Amino acid sequence: MMRSFLLGCILVLLVAGVATAVLGGGDITFSVSGAGNVLFSHENHAGSRKIGCKECHYKVFINRANHKTTTMAEMQTGRSCGTCHNGKRAFSVADPASCGKCHH
Numbered sequence: 674m675m676r677s678f679l680l681g682c683i684l685v686l687l688v689a690g691v692a693t694a695v696l697g698g699g700d701i702t703f704s705v706s707g708a709g710n711v712l713f714s715h716e717n718h719a720g721s722r723k724i725g726c727k728e729c730h731y732k733v734f735i736n737r738a739n740h741k742t743t744t745m746a747e748m749q750t751g752r753s754c755g756t757c758h759n760g761k762r763a764f765s766v767a768d769p770a771s772c773g774k775c776h777h
């Protein structure tokens with residue numbers, strides 16, 4: 674009786690752990706002045722698209738505390754999101770039709 678109660682508790686904890694598991698740095702919001710805020714999703718990059726952590730960490734990004742603010746002009750020269758969002762690997766940071774894919 675006690676044993677199956679404990680097993681039940683462990684199962685509940687395991688399921689809760691899986692349900693709240695966050696991939697990498699999770700969802701990250703960049704507050705932007707002059708355009709809508711931007712949500713970066715680890716799930717959409719390292720998850721469903723299987724982009725390796727090392728492609729971004731730590732050459733392109735470190736963490737929130739060490740964030741280096743980048744302008745769109747800099748991104749268009751291949752920095753930050755523009756490393757990939759260049760119209761070749763992913764939709765371009767320079768394409769007026771794509772602003773709304775990142776800025777909400």
Ligand code: HEC
Pocket residue numbers: 696697698699701713715718719724725726727728729730734735736737738739740741
């Ligand atoms: C496509 C690029 C990209 C990939 C791939 C990626 N990350 Fe990140 N990661 C980011 C960005 C962007 C940030 C925010 C950095 C900033 O604010 O300058 C970040 C931040 C983080 C943070 C810090 C969060 C915080 O609150 O400071 C952790 C931890 C992290 N990532 C882990 C991972 C792990 C683990 C993987 C692989 C499973 C991964 N990341 C893959 C782009 C990426």
Ligand code: HEC
Pocket residue numbers: 703704705706707708711741742743744745746753754758764765766767768769770771772773774775776
């Ligand atoms: C791939 C995602 C992405 C796309 C596409 C994108 N942006 Fe951004 N943009 C960002 C991120 C992220 C920031 C914040 C950067 C930071 O804080 O380091 C930003 C910052 C900005 C800023 C404030 C900095 C600056 O350069 O003045 C403006 C304005 C802006 N974006 C406008 C635009 C416009 C207009 C477009 C379309 C032509 C666009 N963005 C396309 C991700 C994107």
Ligand code: HEC
Pocket residue numbers: 711712713714717718722724728729733753754755756757758762763764774775
């Ligand atoms: C290592 C390469 C890489 C970097 C760096 C990167 N992305 Fe992406 N991103 C991709 C690829 C590949 C796709 C999928 C191809 C496409 O949609 O054109 C994608 C798709 C997206 C999407 C569409 C997600 C969806 O599933 O609807 C958004 C939004 C996005 N990225 C935002 C960002 C922002 C914001 C940054 C910078 C903070 C960033 N990305 C940095 C590679 C990257």
